Amino acid sequence: MLQLSYQSPQVTAVPVQRAAAREDQDGPWHTEAVCRRDEAGLFFAPSKEPTAARLSREEAAKRVCARCPVLVQCREHALLQPEPYGVWGGLTAAERRVVLARRRRQDIELKKAQSAA
Structure with missing residues (x-):
């Protein structure tokens, strides 16, 4: 990618470095x-x-995921984004939807229990 700089009457192209991935985003x-x-x-x-x-x-993708050292981080990334397609962290999109629905139900139950106490 080039960034144009107007330092003088002539236009010069200055290369722009890509920013590194932010740890709080992609990590x-x-x-x-x-x-x-x-x-x-x-x-x-x-x-x-x-x-x-x-x-x-x-199933072949899940076998690859099963031997991955960052399976948990990948799965959490896919659940937090949420990634709508593909196998991420050893889960298909449909399996991730189930996990997310379960988490939402647990959050609701926890909030109900906290408000009742």
């Missing part, structure tokens, strides 16, 4: 992810993928 965990060495197609479905192929691909 450095992704640099250790095992999936960085695998093809992204394993973790994201092609359009109109047959069910049997999708299940097989998701």
Whole structure:
């Protein structure tokens, strides 16, 4: 990316360095992810993928996740964003929706219990 600088009547191009990932946003965990060495197609479905192929691909992606040292961080990232597609932290999008729904129910129950006390 270039940034234009108007220091004189002539225009000069000054290269702009990309900002490093913020730790509170993406964090450095992704640099250790095992999936960085695998093809992204394993973790994201092609359009109109047959069910049997999708299940097989998701299981293969989950096997990669199972050996990943940052599985927990990846899963939490996907739940907090929330990531709507793909296998993240060993969970499919549908499985993440279940986890999020469960967390919402637990939060509601906790708030009810706290207000009753």
